[in-house]
Amino acid sequence: MSRTSPPFSLAIDAMGGDAAPEVVLDGLELAAERHPEARFLLVGDEARVGGALARRKRAARACSLRHAPDYIPGDMKPTAALRVRGSSMRIAIDAVAQGEASGIVSAGNTGALMALSKIVIKTMREIDRPALAAIGPSARGDVVLLDLGANIQCDARNLVEFAVMGDAFARAVLGLTNPSIGLLNVGSEELKGDDRVRAAAETLRDSHIGANFRGFVEGHDITAGTTDVIVTDGFTGNVALKTGEGALKLMRDLLRQVFTSTVPARLGYLLARPALDRLREWMDPRRYNGAILIGLNGVVVKSHGGTDALGFAHAVDVAMDMVTHGFNESIRDGLTRLSTTGPRIAADSR
Amino acid sequence: MSRTSPPFSLAIDAMGGDAAPEVVLDGLELAAERHPEARFLLVGDEARVGGALARRKRAARACSLRHAPDYIPGDMKPTAALRVRGSSMRIAIDAVAQGEASGIVSAGNTGALMALSKIVIKTMREIDRPALAAIGPSARGDVVLLDLGANIQCDARNLVEFAVMGDAFARAVLGLTNPSIGLLNVGSEELKGDDRVRAAAETLRDSHIGANFRGFVEGHDITAGTTDVIVTDGFTGNVALKTGEGALKLMRDLLRQVFTSTVPARLGYLLARPALDRLREWMDPRRYNGAILIGLNGVVVKSHGGTDALGFAHAVDVAMDMVTHGFNESIRDGLTRLSTTGPRIAADSR
Known part of the structure; x- marks a missing residue:
């Protein structure tokens, strides 16, 4: 290229x-x-x-x-x-x-x-496998989650590469200068999880993004926005994304039922509507449209097939941010630094 | 015993x-x-x-x-x-x-x-490893999810055993006569996922609970209530549970902000409050208190450490349901039937 x-x-x-x-x-x-x-x-x-x-x-x-x-x-x-x-x-x-x-x-x-x-x-020469990433809402701003299903089985090396790519993505698309990074696990203590996540965590701690690496995070940290980037394998990430979306949908559906259940509730809805509309706008799936296949020699963004013009335009925004902020150069740079500073990145941690 | x-x-x-x-x-x-x-x-x-x-x-x-x-x-x-x-x-x-x-x-x-x-x-002689299960709310009634973290790495045989235990649990605690069962995956098509989930699905299809086995389900199916029981490994289940809880918490926190943001919104809240209170009651975490370690020679229920009297009493309810409905006998029965009817349950699917 x-x-x-x-x-x-x-x-x-x-x-x-x-x-x-x-x-x-x-x-x-x-x-x-x-x-x-x-x-x-x-x-x-x-x-x-x-x-x-x-x-x-x-x-x-x-x-x-x-x-x-x-x-x-x-x-x-x-x-x-x-x-x-x-x-x-x-x-x-x-x-x-x-x-x-x-x-x-x-x-x-x-x-x-x-x-x-x-x-x-x-795939970029520097990485093993591309990943699928997306942005979602949290209590503390937008969060990048990857991998979302491109890689069902991942080793420690893949997880480390996802962290470097997620870091570059958060810089390019969210405009963060020092995005914090978490590795998804079943607990936040160092000994939790399997060998794979523990090896990935050890490599990340010693890497050039070590200062921004916050260690293990848990499922509830995704919507809490504990870190800007959350890294996991494609199986877990896919399930987590869909579970979170499902829970939000359940809540929306139940609220709709609540606000139409009685006359006072309907009136209450009308009064609270401007404030509720701001919430709806904030969580609008169109604002989060665009799943990104990262790690290729070019920017690849998948828009939801059922979105409208606003959603499609948002997917174009994401792709434009990646293009104009030198996203792929930033990944290459990160991976080069990883290979020179991270001694544990070799085959022994895979 | x-x-x-x-x-x-x-x-x-x-x-x-x-x-x-x-x-x-x-x-x-x-x-x-x-x-x-x-x-x-x-x-x-x-x-x-x-x-x-x-x-x-x-x-x-x-x-x-x-x-x-x-x-x-x-x-x-x-x-x-x-x-x-x-x-x-x-x-x-x-x-x-x-x-x-x-x-x-x-x-x-x-x-x-x-x-x-x-x-x-x-552990019961008939099974390989116990699992941690819990009940959660969905759009179509209560759903049993397991494993929630007792087993970070699982093979196909473990997943099949979890399905049998989840089936017995849904009968004993939810009082269902024919609980439907789903296996958590990244897609519902037969070819999705890794060898492990595909082997488990094949065994379940041929087993005595095959008629109730609905194949693969996805993350959003947990809160949609697509099946009564959802089976997965402990890593994915733990992340899914906490991600779903986190998303519901985010929504509750945001609603609290909405309803205190303006005077009309406050008034609206007061009007809708009885209906909102019913929703809150329905989703009350105390109603879902009690994680159950199943597969042991006795009933073991863990109540949340921070719950109140109502929550603790609910954990006792769950344990009493399991004791009085012969939960462990039902698991033993299911596992015996599995070993006589399910030819693929042997070492080749592990």
């Missing part, structure tokens, strides 16, 4: 997501306003995208349209998706691999995006 | 918990009313417990007091706790091991209770 700035900031898969290309284009209309310098390579079926793009003035100015004769359906297996060379997702990914764009945003098939990105854009 | 009914339903550690023995005795006063047939062996310092017990009429009638010169502090390591032979916890556990009581309830040191129970009461 070229070190000079590529002609396009991002390649955009116009055909991914439940309401593509309309929602994608509405999202780009917002994104073009927020990022006036950005140039997007929009990839999709010219016949379906061309006219719709022309009707959105800002997006039309910011985008170049490239034709893709095909697209990846949401239920296609990754192995099958690899064979569809003319898909909008593939052509957008090819553009990143060839240095035409710094990253890609797609609201399409997650498994296909992960598989295609890994195979075409490729 | 004798198969005839022991003289005491439960042994009670009078000295465990933040406000022992007062809270324990208040809890027993409630429990004695709810379970008029029950006999409790109350173990603690006679000087501290005797007079306090005499002042609680129902508890005094239901309990026999046995002196224990010592107790286990909350921060004592399990290895140290094992050496304190005269502790209230130890003497209560000894009573279970010797067939004097069917089970024990303690609000004391969790690690000590688990270690002492495993060593003194011992």
Whole structure:
């Protein structure tokens, strides 16, 4: 990948997501306003995208349209998706691999995006495996959680690399200068957990990010915001993310029932509504849209397939932050420092 | 352990918990009313417990007091706790091991209770490892989750045994005749996850509880109540439990802020309060107090150390349900059926 700035900031898969290309284009209309310098390579079926793009003035100015004769359906297996060379997702990914764009945003098939990105854009030479990361709300601000399912089984080395990538991500996207890092475990005492998390903790303590490493954190620390970055394996991270989302959903559903259960409760809701609306806005899933596959030679952001224009624009924001803040350079730098300062990073801690 | 009914339903550690023995005795006063047939062996310092017990009429009638010169502090390591032979916890556990009581309830040191129970009461011959289980709220009623941290690393055989124990537990404590069972994973499709969960799923499908086995469930299924029992390893279960609790706490804290943020919001809260109080009651952690160590030759229930009388009484309820509904016989039965009907339960799936 070229070190000079590529002609396009991002390649955009116009055909991914439940309401593509309309929602994608509405999202780009917002994104073009927020990022006036950005140039997007929009990839999709010219016949379906061309006219719709022309009707959105800002997006039309910011985008170049490239034709893709095909697209990846949401239920296609990754192995099958690899064979569809003319898909909008593939052509957008090819553009990143060839240095035409710094990253890609797609609201399409997650498994296909992960598989295609890994195979075409490729994993950074410095790391073993890429990870899936996301940002979520906590009592003390936004928190980065990774891995969320890209790696079902992880060793100590993977966890250490996730910490370095999470550190770079929190700097680039949350704008933190010294993000604190925690390793998810079943207790905060040093002896808790298995050999894997204990070896990872030992390596992190001695590393260049050791001063920001807060040791072990527990499940409740995710929403408490005890640390800015929380590192775990893909199995645990996936379960934790979905469990937390499920608990918040249960509470929202129950509150809806409460506020419609009696006439005084309905009145109470009307009175408290402006304050409740601020809470809803603060927890709005669209504000947290965008799962990021990190550790590749390019920025890869997956938007939720069912999001709206605002959500898609947020996924573009995340990708733009990563591109403009030299996210991948920062990861490379962190991993280089890790290999020179962390003696325990060798095979013995794996 | 004798198969005839022991003289005491439960042994009670009078000295465990933040406000022992007062809270324990208040809890027993409630429990004695709810379970008029029950006999409790109350173990603690006679000087501290005797007079306090005499002042609680129902508890005094239901309990026999046995002196224990010592107790286990909350921060004592399990290895140290094992050496304190005269502790209230130890003497209560000894009573279970010797067939004097069917089970024990303690609000004391969790690690000590688990270690002492495993060593003194011992694991059932039929199973490999005991598990820690708890009940939590969901959109569709109470859900049993296990393991919650007794086993950090589990193989397929352990997961299958947890499912059988969870099934027996849901029958005994939730009173369900055909509890549905799910295996926690990162996706619901058959190919998701690692070899371990796939092997466990295959064994469960072919077992006597196969008809109630719903396959893989995900993190959000815990609070959705998709199945009555959710099985996972101790690492994932511990993180999931604490993540869910953390998310609910975040929401409660935010709502408190919302309802005190403006005058209309305060008024709204007052109007909606009866309905909100019902929600609070429904989610009351005291209703879910009591983590259960299952798979031992006796019933072992750990009450939260900071709970009040109502919470402690609930932990006693759970233990009484397990004792009176022949919980351990039901596990033994399930495991025997598993070994005769489940061909894949042998070493090849471990």
